[in-house]
Amino acid sequence: MAYQPDRSQYPQKKADGTLDIDLASGKYLKLWQGPQHPGITGNMAIELTVCGDEVVEGKTHVGYLHRGFEKLMERRTFMQCFPIVCRICVPEPDFNEYCYAAAVEELAGLEVPELAHWIRTLILEMGRINSYLMYLGGQAGAFGQGVIGQWTTYVRDLMLDRFEELTGARIYHMFIIPGGVRDNLPEGFAARMETTLQEIESTLGDVERVMFHNAVFKKRAVGVGIIAPELLDSYGITGPNARAAGVAKDVRKDQPYLVYPELDFEAVTGKDSDIYTRADVRRRDLLLSIDLIRQILVKMPKSGAVMTKLPNVLHWKIPRGETYIRGECSRGEYGYYLVTDGSGYPRRVNVRGPSYTHSIALFERLVVNANISDVAALLVSLHTYPPEIER
Amino acid sequence: MKEELLKRMVKGPDGVEFEVEPLRDYYCEAGPTVQTPAYTAIIEKLFNWARSESIWILGFGTGCGAIEMRPLMTPRFDAYRYGIQWRPTPRQANLFVISGYLSTKTLKRVIRSYEQMQSPKYVVGLGSCTINGGMYWDSYNTIKRLDDYLPVDLYIAGCMPRPEALLAGFEDLKKLIRAGKAEGANQYAENFEWYKANQKSVIHDWDMPDYNW
Amino acid sequence: MVMQALYDTLKPRFLLGEFTKQRDDLAFITVEAVRLHALLRHLRDQEGFTHLVLLTAVDWLEDGQFQLTYLLNNRAKRQDVGLRVLIARDNATMESIHDLWAAAATYQRELREMFGIDFPDSPRLHEDFILEGWQDIPPYRRDFDTLKYAQENYRDRPGRETRDPAQHMKQQLYGED
């Protein structure tokens, strides 16, 4: 076949609709990215079939980080599950803690003190900032801009210091416990947080100038990896990926939880739905989180109970029931489906991570006809955390 | 065995057909060998010093703990000043940091990567999971003891260990190397059969050569 | 209330089973397997439940049944509905819904691998998904014992032993009795 500039004709399809890819023909090449470090946080492999420098088929391979959480939780008591859930998502573990705790509280009929709701919201927004900072570094890195990652990792570490003084740990905070949170804010926390927020804002200014107002970045990211709005429902797309397509899908607004009804904000949206827009939506969402944290620290009650009295957790039984708790994490809708059967152990826990749909079905669709050099950037732009896919 | 690893006929771009047998064609058949000190003590000492001051870590974060390596690569902790840096390929790396739990699926890739590293090479186990299974002690999909499958020079406690603890670990590793006690690669060569048997007992679909050099 | 109204309208048409209100914005409805596809299509196209939140299974080993849960979200009305479908555990098979939501194919792949539920015609259903070279029964089934599997396949580090406080005290303080 003569050279065809219109690559979208490749690969051709067989009569039964499957792709006509004959590796022995010499036209196609199998290329693996990953599992180590395909440009995202966590291990995942992409099996690409390329024709020239263009991808004709991509398959996502997951399971490198599978530990079987949903199984392990079935043999742990409700309190014993609390320390392990955060491990499902390393860069933003707190949503696991919140969703799990809220699901348990709902089925057990527990009321959580007001102050705990505020602290939970605070922690979730802090986690969101961390997650976005990590993302920005990764997104820039995928286009060869290493310096952004150097900056954002530094300010993320400042936020980790705040996490450490508040929760007692840097990464796995294990702070949002069924029944409330483990403690109140330490003395002088708000002031130190403000300093950290200012540092992050200042870095974000740099990021905007160096990354977003950057000819190279725009050349690579604008118009690439467009998610058509009509795909949103079919592919279960949520979060910034959906908001960048102009749909203000944000659980914090749509089905508000915790203290979001008392905070003043609008969902951040974009309209072009390409890599650039998604990055920009996340940058602006990060600024929104900074604003939310400031609002929280002003509006929250300064003292009070942080945790409700639990029954003896060693033999805590929860009546039969099922529920679903969702929250808006930095990647989209994070949710826990919890089924109880009246025993002291969960009957079933299912964790819905947004990457589950974004990085498999959606990515496999978007990657077709992409340039090899854009694959990593595309995957990063969907904001993928593999452990939440395979758990 | 994966299709692409089977012996088959392939037609080249020039139309000529030829036989490919990937396991024989692409891999070395010889096993690992024990490297004995080749020079006088003083020169070996110098070598060990040089080795200890150029720790090149393979950029393969196998589990959660990898997230605490990122701060080390950035200005705040700046591990580069300690002679530590991260490399994208096993061929350029001499330290494999197993950053936490290993699912059997990852273990397979880890073994391949480890065997592709050049001697002398070191392994550091990071956190509870590498020592005795950690919080995944009852999981069907993660190994419990890293030293059953790879020779481990050093363990760092934590879940996960902080960047500062990692640095402390690397500093300890340097001492081991300088003392000539970081002999993991030789241990692996000496007990190759034992390691292989352990590896194969948990990797049920072994579809690669025994030694991936 | 709104959910109840929806249930009442749909009940005769789709012969719906039990209705469980969990919250004002979340209810679960039991559906027969054969009516699920039509009901999903109706909910998606007519009722605004356009977002498939998740699809997963619960193993009711004692009853010999799998419960499939299809959770749908109506963003405009801020409502969620979970459809429960009970299918026989032996040779579990369920109609695929990848034609309604493309993302469903991934869920079905996972359910095939982790529970052993078949979804005929679902794309790439039989490719390895999370596990690799798995030889035992699907691990999310209740009759799969993960601790036993771990002990049989992996070795713990030796040197662990423990005593029961009551037994130890008996031995130390009044053992002869």
Added chain:
Amino acid sequence: MSIRDVLSPFTAWKNLFRDPVTIADPLNERPGAARYRGFHKNDMDKCIGCGTCETICQNGAIDMLPVSGVPAKLGDSGLRPRIDYGRCCWCALCVDVCMTGSLTMSNEYKWVESNPDLFRFTPGVDKKHWDNAELGYQRHAEKHLTPGERVEMPELEPAARIGSFTEIVDGYSIEQAKLEADRCVSCGLCIATCPAHMAIPDYIKAVRDGDYERGVQLLYETNPFSQVCGRVCTHRCEDSCAARHEGDPIAIRWLKRHIIDQVPQEKVLELIGKPAAPTGKKVAIIGAGPAGLTAAFDLARKGHAVTVFEAQAAAGGMTRYGIPEYRLPYDALDKDIAVITAMGVDIQYNQRVGTDIAMQQLQSDYDAVMLAIGLHQGRSTRIPGSDHPQVRKAVDLLRQITTGEKIEAPKSMVVIGGGNVAMDIARSMARLQLQQHGEIRVTLTALEDKAHFLADPVEIKESLEEQINILDSRGPQACVIDDSGKLLGLKTWKVLSIFDAERRFAPQYDESDEQIHEGEMVVEAIGQMADVSLLGNELTEKLEWNRGRIQIDSNGRTSENWLWSAGDCVKGPDVINAVADGHRVAISIDSVFTQQEAKS
């Protein structure tokens, strides 16, 4: 895209002029935060080895192991947690759940080893450089994971109860009992303290599960006196309860009573089952108190023919004739005894051994004899005037009340003694006073100060509620009698100390602080002794004695191989001890029978 997009990235160069953010010495400059969950510490003195940390650890990281220098003792298993840092995830649930607050965390986080086995360590025993770290994770001031407060027992108000002998304590409802049982952490520290070593955590679990039939079975495995012990047990188990350290101990006694309250008598009999086939062996037991009847119950279930000789008209011993009805109603006691007689135990009432039937007779008619005669003789203070007829012994008065004899309550009275019997007689007499005279005037004088009272604190609290005038640290000196021979009251001196340096009883008084307590009657409640006259001279001389009590071996056997003894008469007053003793003797007698069978 514009020229701005080309130039803007160059603003990054401003960082050339910025101070570096690098931490100069990350290995030493970065201590963990004040709340940091670092490596564990354990306060050896506070730790009681209850193993709750091991129970909650979802990683199976904690082992409970003996530690040299920490022996097992009541309330402390002597085990200490060893943590495997090959498992730990530093979630601090062990710290949160720790029953004593001994387990804490430091803010230290650096630990590197070549040998992975070294990561198993016992905090507090294996010395670590972070043992004295001041910072580190602390449990929130309020304890959240196990409830600390006891479910209050509903009981009659003082005004409602003082007029009669109606039982004061109502017993838990099912909901209350479940809540109380829920607090138990099932550590089992209590088992060793209970003389009968009852399966306490298991029967508390039965309450949690609502499985009362299982509960009854567990109770009867170790104790046929559940109605009695569920009400009046000295519950020393509760002193060993792990929950005691940071809250109230579990109400073990009330939960026992709750179980037995929930199961109808017929069901109890059904659960216990029928006794074994007759063995042809005959056992005589002297005294139908808890010790005797426990042994009788055990032996009867094994198929031996048991006859119990009781001097009184009803069974129960001190539990009937010593404990007032408002603490232990007779019908509750009767239920326990009915179960025992249902096993085929024959109780011969009004048969006083030594008077109605001779000891030698028993020896010759039975294969084994057990002496469980209790302590029914009150001790006297032997102070001047204590031989006055209005100076009475508490045990005698209590026995009279039980048998229904008419007692003329004095308008005012003084009780000597600070133990439970003193409280019992004071409160019983107060009720009679109220019934007969319409007002209460009872003074109770004890040698001990308030902090060291021998009586149960609840008894003291309730006595005070019932208007008993309790005076502590008063030593009785004389009963004051006027010239007409009428008893006026009791003279006491203030007690300075009770024991001398060698812990021998040698009270010291402040003679200047003398008081006279008005009373038409003085009741001595300072202890009881056994009436061993039934043994007869010959046997008394043959037997070995120990400080006025019959010498027994650890199985309850006396120096005469056909005679066993148990209960208060050899061990001092305590129901649960008597029950434990009864079991011991039953096992001993049964094993002797088995050996005899084997020989023949």
